[in-house]
Amino acid sequence: MSVEISKLASGLTVVTDKMPHxxxxxxxxWAGVGGRDExxxxxxxxxxxxxxxxxxxxxxxxREIVEEIEAVGGDLNAGTSTETTSYYARxxxxxxxxALDVLADILANPAFEPDExxxxxxxxxxxxxxxxxxxxxxxxxxxxxxxxxxxxxGRSLLGTAKTLRAFNRDSLRDYLSTHYRGPxxxxxxxxxxxxxxxxxxxxxxxxxxxATPGPKPQAAMFGKGGAKVVHRELEQAHLTLALEGVPQxxxxxxxxxxxxxxxGGGMSSRLxxxxxxxxxxxxxxxxxxxxxxxxxxxxxxxxxxxxxxxxMMEVVVxxxxxxxxxxxxxxxxxxxxxxxxGLLMAxxxxxxxxxxLARHVLAYGRPQTVEELVGRIDAVSVESTRDAARxxxxxxxxxxxxxxxxxxxxxxxxxxxxxxxxxxxxRLH
Numbered sequence: 001m002s003v004e005i006s007k008l009a010s011g012l013t014v015v016t017d018k019m020p021h022x023x024x025x026x027x028x029x030w031a032g033v034g035g036r037d038e039x040x041x042x043x044x045x046x047x048x049x050x051x052x053x054x055x056x057x058x059x060x061x062x063r064e065i066v067e068e069i070e071a072v073g074g075d076l077n078a079g080t081s082t083e084t085t086s087y088y089a090r091x092x093x094x095x096x097x098x099a100l101d102v103l104a105d106i107l108a109n110p111a112f113e114p115d116e117x118x119x120x121x122x123x124x125x126x127x128x129x130x131x132x133x134x135x136x137x138x139x140x141x142x143x144x145x146x147x148x149x150x151x152x153x154g155r156s157l158l159g160t161a162k163t164l165r166a167f168n169r170d171s172l173r174d175y176l177s178t179h180y181r182g183p184x185x186x187x188x189x190x191x192x193x194x195x196x197x198x199x200x201x202x203x204x205x206x207x208x209x210x211a212t213p214g215p216k217p218q219a220a221m222f223g224k225g226g227a228k229v230v231h232r233e234l235e236q237a238h239l240t241l242a243l244e245g246v247p248q249x250x251x252x253x254x255x256x257x258x259x260x261x262x263x264g265g266g267m268s269s270r271l272x273x274x275x276x277x278x279x280x281x282x283x284x285x286x287x288x289x290x291x292x293x294x295x296x297x298x299x300x301x302x303x304x305x306x307x308x309x310x311x312m313m314e315v316v317v318x319x320x321x322x323x324x325x326x327x328x329x330x331x332x333x334x335x336x337x338x339x340x341x342g343l344l345m346a347x348x349x350x351x352x353x354x355x356x357l358a359r360h361v362l363a364y365g366r367p368q369t370v371e372e373l374v375g376r377i378d379a380v381s382v383e384s385t386r387d388a389a390r391x392x393x394x395x396x397x398x399x400x401x402x403x404x405x406x407x408x409x410x411x412x413x414x415x416x417x418x419x420x421x422x423x424x425x426x427r428l429h
Contacts, residue, residue, distance in 0.1 A: 003357070003367050004195040010182030010211045014199050015357045015367055017190040019350055025096050026351040027189035027198070028088025029103050030358035033179040034081050036152040036217045036292075043152075044159015045167055045175050047080040048124060052172060053087055054078070055116040057109040062116065065102060074099060080157055083292055084362060090351060093192030097201050100187075104205035107180060112169035121164045128158050136301065139238040139403040142230055146399045147242050147297065149223045182206075183213040188358035191350030220295040225397025227413035230404075237309040237404035238301070241316065241416055244396035245289045245296025246388075248363045253291055254339075254376045255388035256298075260289045261335040262385075263323055264300060268334060270319050275302070281312050293363070298392055306406030313400075313412040317419055324389040332382050339377050343370070393419055 002018045034046050054076065056062045069076050074091035087106065089099040131137040141156050148154030187202050222244035246253055264271040264287030275281045285302035304312045346352040347370065360367045400416035402409040 003369075005361070005367065006195070006199050008182065008199070008203055008206075010207065010209050011184075011213070012182040012202065012206055012209060013186045013361050014195075014202050015186060015188050015361055016193050016195040016198055017353055017357060018193055018195070019191050019353070022191040022350055023093055024090060024350065025093055025099075025189055025191035025193045026088065026090050026349075026354040027096060027099055027103075027187070027193065028086055028354060028358070029107060030084055030086045030186045030188060030355075030362060031180050032084055032184040032186075032362050033214065034083045034085055035155065035157045036082050036220070037179055037215075038152050038155075041163070041166065042171075042175065043155055043163040044124070044157070045163075045171065046085055047157050047159065048120065048164065048167060049172055049175060050078045050080045050085050050087070051120045051124060052110060052112060052117065053106040055120060056111040056113055057105045058111055059105055059109060060102075065106065068098065069102060072098065076102070082153060082157070084359070086355070086358070088351070088354070096189070096193060096198065100198070100201045100205055104202075107176075108206065108208050110172070110176070112172050114169065117167075117169060117172075121167070124158060124164055125161050128156075128161065131156075131158060135232070135234055135236070135238045135403055136303070138232075139230070139240050139401055140299075140301070142228055142403070143240045143242055143299070143399060143401045146226065146228055146401060147223050147244075148220060151220065152217065153220050153292075153295075154223075177210070179214040180209060181214045182209045182211050185209065186358045186361045188354040188361070190353035190357065220292065222295060222396050223399065225399045227399075227416060228401045229409045229413055230401065231409075232403055232405065234404045236303040237306040237312075237402055237406065237409055237412070238303050239309060239313060239316075239412060240401050241300045241313075241419075242399045243298045243392055243419075245298040245392065246291060247294050247296055248291040250291070250296070252384070252388040252391065253296075255380045255384040256289055256296075256392060257339065258332060258335040258377075258380050258385050259323070259327070259389040259392070260287050260298065261338055262327060262331045263287045263320065265335065266338065270323055271300075271302075271316065274319055275312060275315055279311075279315070281305075281308050281315070306404050306408050309402065309404070309406070309408040309412035310415065313415040314418070317415050320393070320419060324386060324393060327382055327385055327389070329382055332380065332385055336377050336380060340374055343373055343377075 287300040290297045
């Protein structure tokens with residue numbers, strides 16, 4: 001690998017990975033700001049700011065932004081998450097300077113034209129409406145609120161129609177200047193790139209960003225768990241369960257990820273095999289773990305017939321409790337192989353590689369080498385996985401949300417308490 005990293009006078013980090021066999025490059029700007037940085041009156045502003053990035057600058061109209069990139073065969077996009085916002089491009093190697101110029105322009109010189117702003121607010125209101133028509137979006141929105149009550153992490157990234165209406169160009173400028181600071185930003189590039197050239201372009205085009213870091217978000221506090229049933233006339237019952245996970249820096253992270261994969265990470269997982277293949281209770285079931293700076297979120301989702309919801313949740317709880325003590329060497333090996341394959345396959349995509357580099361710098365202060373990551377995966381054992389699973393099931397009360405209709409939902413969510421009761425009982429013996 002040929003990873004190079006430079007920190008500029010502004011505090012901004014530039015990280016690149018030259019991939020000599022490629023003729024294209026993926027590059028972008030990742031800012032360490034997202035939904036969890038918003039105050040109550042700023043709910044949804046991170047996502048709105050991302051939308052407005054391509055709506056014109058003092059140098060380019062919104063049409064000129066996309067035409068310049070597409071005229072050389074490239075493409076632009078952006079995304080907002082809980083802790084980061086990204087703006088990125090994919091271009092031929094000769095057009096890396098152009099892409100950097102456009103990315104710097106949309107962040108350093110946004111126009112925030114009132115007409116464009118009002119149109120984009122309306123677009124996001126339509127996006128909110130679309131999300132409300134998507135049951136698996138709705139159920140996770142309620143789950144996040146239950147897990148992180150009265151906190152930014154528990155709110156939807158989209159905001160509400162009411163909060164969106166209150167934003168104006170001054171709101172956006174203030175939020176941009178407060179949170180988009182050099183020390184909180186990473187420019188990452190992978191593929192057909194030259195590190196010195198990228199650094200020189202970034203130094204020239206990103207010089208206007210403040211050299212002091214922005215404010216830190218409030219610490220996340222996982223809630224007290226509990227159950228919630230949201231009644232809506234639907235064909236399926238949508239069931240979700242969450243537990244407090246671990247942050248990005250936790251030493252048990254990889255062991256917990258192995259447990260998550262064994263439990264519900266693919267077609268060979270215990271949940272998939274039992275509830276879909278053997279019992280035919282669902283079409284989709286999966287579990288995941290999302291690590292953040294200071295907390296983690298273990299989640300599980302499935303959809304089933306409302307009449308089958310109690311059986312589904314009872315089986316899920318039984319499998320989770322049973323899995324902790326019955327994990328096998330073969331399952332551990334399979335999960336580790338899946339993780340290593342996913343890691344190495346991502347290295348073959350310059351877009352995935354650029355994103356990985358940026359996220360590593362924001363999370364750990366430097367890119368982690370492939371050897372380090374593979375070593376951490378290889379170090380996972382049956383016992384370390386069991387320890388991570390035991391800690392997961394005893395760290396917090398489960399939070400469970402059911403969305404749909406029928407009498408079975410209340411019974412279904414009550415079964416989730418079996419996780420807590422089973423672990424408590426085990427500790428007494």
